[in-house]
Amino acid sequence: MHSTSRFRWAVLMIMMLLSGIGVFASEIDDYIPEVTDRVARISFVQGDVQIRREDSTDWEVAVLNLPIVEGDEIATDANGRVEIQFNTYTHLRIAANSQVKFVGLKDAGIALSVPLGTVVIRASEFDGARAYFEVDAPKTTISIQKAGTYKIEAGVPDSLEVIVTANAGGEARVYSTDSGFTVKDGRRAKLYIGGTQSGEWETAQAERFSDEFDSWSVDRDDIIAQRIKDAYYDRYYDRDVYGAEDLNDYGEWINTRKYGYVWRPYQTSVSNYSDWSPYRYGQWRWIPQYGWTWVNDEPWGWATYHHGRWVWDNGGWYWTPYAQYRSSRSWWHPALVVISIIGGNVCWYPLPYDYAYYNYNSYYYGHHRRRHHNGDDHHGNNGGPHPNPTPTPTAGPSTASIRLAQIKQRNPPFQTVPPGGVISVPSSEFGRGKTFTHANPTIAKSMLSQTPSTVDTPPILPTFGELDGKVSPEIRTTRAPIVRAAPVATGATVRNTDTPLDQELRKTRMFGGRPPLQINTNQGEIRTVDSSSGPRSTGAIERQIVKRDDSGDTPAQTSPTTIETPPIMAPTETKQREDRRNTPVVTPRSDPPPAQEPPREERRHRQDPPFRSDPTPRYEPPPRNDPPPRNDPPPRNDPPPTKSDPPPTKSDPPPTKSEPTKSDPPPDRKGKDGR
Secondary structure, eight states: OHHHHHHHHHHHHHHHHHHHHHHHHHHHHTOOOSOOOOOEEEEEEESOEEEEOTTOSOOEEOOTTOEEOTTOEEEEOTTOEEEEEEETTEEEEEOSSOEEEEEEEETTEEEEEEEEEEEEEEESSOOTTTOEEEEEETTEEEEEOSSEEEEEEEESTTOOEEEEEEETTOOEEEEOSSOEEEEOTTEEEEEEOSSTTTTOEEEEEGGGGOOHHHHHHHHHHHHHHHHHHHSOBTTTBOTTSTTGGGGGGTEEEEEETTTEEEEEEOHHHHTTSTTOOTTSSEEEEEETTTEEEEEESSTTOHHHHHSSEEEEETTEEEEESSOSSOOSSOOOOSOOEEEEEETTEEEEEEOOTTSOOOOTTHHHHHHHOOOOOSSSOTTSOTTOSSOOOOOOOTTOOOHHHHHHHHHSOOOOGGGTSOGGGOEEEEGGGTTTOOOOEEOOHHHHHHHHTSOGGGSOOSOOOOOSGGGTTOOOTTTBOOSOOSOOSOOOOOSSSOOOTTSOSHHHHIIIIISTTSOOOOOBOSSSSBOOOOTTSSOOOOSSSOOEEEEEOTTSSSEEEEEEOOOOOOOOOOHHHHHHHHHHHHSOOOOOTTOOOOSSOOOHHHHHHHTOOOOOOOOSOOOOOOOOOOOOOSSOOOOOOOOOOOTTSOOOOSSSOOOOSSOOOSSSOOOOSSOTTOO
16 A cells, blocks of 8 residues: 555656646747847858958958857958868868858858958758858859859959859859859850850860869868767767867767866876866957957867856866756857956856856847847757757756756855956956956956855947947957959849848740740640650740641730641651662663753753862853753763763763753763774
8 A cells, every 4th residue: 555655746746847847848948048040150260261241341360269140241461261160061162362251141051252362161960951051252143053163363453354163072052153064073154244155155174273272172171071070969969069079189078977078178188278168268259240259379279169158167167058947959159157246357157057148248139139030940950950959968958957956045156166267357458359358356256255246237338339449459450451353243143131032043044034945744745755766855945836726817826836746657657668769760861852841041050060179171162042851861971071071970861963052061082982
């Protein structure tokens, strides 16, 4: 009896617990941050590379792990080179002396404008049904159709050519202002956009034109492929946490009792930074859509500073890809910190593991911007080809323990964040440079003794414009802008940044506004091409023909073109017709002449000898009055004429000696009878 009661009580407790878990899970699924604009990153940079934000006229220094958002513009100098990562499988590489603007950057797709220079796009996985990728070059639009590698060469400001190359299985549609065509794998197309050849194009094998930039791009492909192979996607983190493939070269994954599997940087990865701690070495950059954003100096820090949490455990810092409270998607954040202004200093420390995202930029959004959403689907994966499960790290805390922790009273972060984790900079220097120190112990203790909900929030931070251009040269470039030429218009037509151009241009450029040819096999009017049976369809579209009535004035009806073909004959019948056509017809020369002689002009016109290439000079004898025979005689095998003789004709009988004509050749010297 007692055992039965205990069993029922245990079942009841489990049901209550599961009920609480279900409520908690639904709360997690509903979380959407205030701003969801898609973000790319600079994953490689070399030489002089500059960036200009959409709401600014100033050019800034482009650095590793700098966020890229819609509206940004990048320019490279003669020694510059940069790589942009959009997700785990898609990268853009920009060559020297190039300019690129990110016209559209959404979950639904990407649109770039390339007025100058050369770019290479590598999409190792791509699903055109889920996302689009288009590039606008001068008077040209390129739409990627398949996974592959694509090179677009826009040239210099006065170039009259745009070159598009597809490799590694790629295929792209290319549109000009008045035409369109497809570039297949392994092909290179040169499109003329000006001059006397405007609108024309020519193709060639791509491998003949490979250069050093192509080789470097292939090397980068190999490096990235190896990193992704060694990564822990869908095991420790999902595919929205792109850039996490960099971590294996700089640290290791270990299993902890409190947090499950976490990542710890190698000592050699932080030894170059004096008294290292998270969010100390880097800079605050102004990103128009997000406000103040942390840009780390460490080469491995993209994933660790925009996803998950930094936690202090056992005397060291570790990074976990998820906080205690998880959403169905790993949203990108400008920084995961608690920030406040204390004693004339802007101070911040890593957001604790058991706290939800703290939006320190909320003042800016509440007063200056509307709520931003990146399209209607908030559960996509940055335009990538895979769904985004949120994996639970092995041996990590269970959902039940998370629910119980949520019910508990929150404690101040002083117990989970050491005082050395608080970073500080004078308010007058915030956003101007990248030199930060640990906050003094008094300020650190005061800040950590409060929960984030009771800190003076949101802090009133300055906007980038309020800095009056007084920014460190490490952020704002002191060199003259790389781009000096007048703006170059790009695209085959005007682009709406929210939608792709491919379908519109395919109809207007490839089909001239008409629908493509529809093959109708049921009515037997137009059938598919089959060499073994039936007629072949012709035309780019189904042509309509107009049938007129008996008067010939009014259209009677319209019907699709019907293609007629000769009847198919048996091989024997075909052979007999061939034999008859090749057998000469011999007509006796004694046939009586016709009753009436045709006019001389008509006879001469019909009987002119065919053109021949003999070098013999032409001789024209006087006309004769003999009527022509009814039928042509068979070919003759007379010996060739002498220099003064014209070539004999096939249609005329041999002339007599007494009556030469203009159209007849002269008789042989010896005559037909040998005289």
